[in-house]
Amino acid sequence: MDPGNPTDNLFTTPEPPPARRPICEKCSRPNPVCLCQTLPSQPIATKTQIVIVHHPHEAHHKLSTVPVLSKCLLNSTTVITRRLRRGLSSLLDQSPPAIYLFPPTPSSPALTLSELPSSLDPLRSTTPVLIVFDGTWKHAKEMVSASEGFLSKFATRVCLDYDGSVSGGSIYDSELILRKEPCGGCVSTMEAVARVLRVLEPNGMDIERKLIEVLREMVSLQAQYLKPIKPRPKLSKKGKAKEKDMAAKGDDSEPLGL
Template sequence: MEEEQACTKSTTAANSPPPQRRQLCIHCDRPLPVCLCHVLPSTPLPTRTKILIIRHPHESRHKLNTTPLVSKALLNATTISSRRLLRHHLPDQSPPAIYLFPPTPSSPAVTLSQLKSTNLLNYQTTPLLLIVFDATWKHAKEMVRASEGVLKGFSVRVCLDGVDESVEGGSIYDSELVLRKEPFGGCVSTLEAVARCLGIIEPNGDEVQGVLIGVLREMVRLQAGFLKPVNPRVKMLKKSNHKEEEETNEIG
């Protein structure tokens, strides 16, 4: 009897239809319930700046990765899947370039605010190249370290204002639904980093930044609608705090 039941279950499983995959929008390549076509520009925005995003291969698995939205919104944005920047990734005639990454003791960086006063923004005929590394913080450090041989000599390291590794990172997703936690203060998503940088270096930077941030906010709003608020976990008290608490209870 048990063998017959097992056989029946096996046959039922074999005859059951395969699970349906989510339908994707043919324009923005996102699931239909979170389609962003209504906030993406009807035609990608042209920019004088060329944007080159080096995306770690693992990032393509993350559903909340914002790099595809950069390519959908900007005409001159190119994404390459690689663990480091290689020379053949660059244009034949390498233009003046900046790459976004926080400073280190051995590799200082200028902030976006300081960038305004440099001659890099006075380019006339040759557009500026913006290089961005899209990965987790751990992988991004590895990618930049592996790319330094190519980056040296033609590019300037630039960081966003407010980067501080001593401060706990927040979330660009302003909600009790933290969709993706940033590693430390000043870190943002790839889309927001590109938006803030273009806001400084593009002639119509405010307009470009406004469009990109609008896309990001709508993505967050739609995504948050499918998640339930999660109560924060109670943090474990240190042993010293436990001891103080026990002593207080004894006194009371």
């Protein structure tokens, strides 16, 4: 090979791609955040059948609790779709008495979790079915809206207690939150399922305790790899107007209040 010939560079052996992080075979998580010591030795058996409707964009998100939840619960199935309809789940195609979790709207009221025990008679006569939607809150809202025509035939809407006037927590101020929640009381899919199973299952308190233990460990491990975001101080309306005016004039000095 002639070192002075630039065409020889075309035949240079390419560098190998970076090695993937080692993944635990049991919990399918990267080794540094492995949950095997916290996961139940055997998936927890429940009378309730849990159907998780998983948004396609969420299926590979590293902070999704669905893969962990599926390893904790024996009777859970995941359906990846944007809209529930016939043909996606043989269980739901039978139109079983079911509940699905999502906050209410003026056109779609919901029972609160505290009201649920008095409404369980149809569920007690058969295998209870719990349907949860997993995605960003924007995606979940779209999924529920698109699925309500199908769900209205057999499912009742249920919500956890929440406060829309209060900002939701984040991983930096809660040991159970992986991502910023939109308002107070909004929780991850895993925590929501744990809260509902506490009501539906005879040993619900034990199931809830175990699921929350796994979630708490997941959040604790993940928090070690997230850098806190320093919030930007809020500007008054007067300060914002001054900042815009300075930017328009090309003033590079630091605005007051920053």
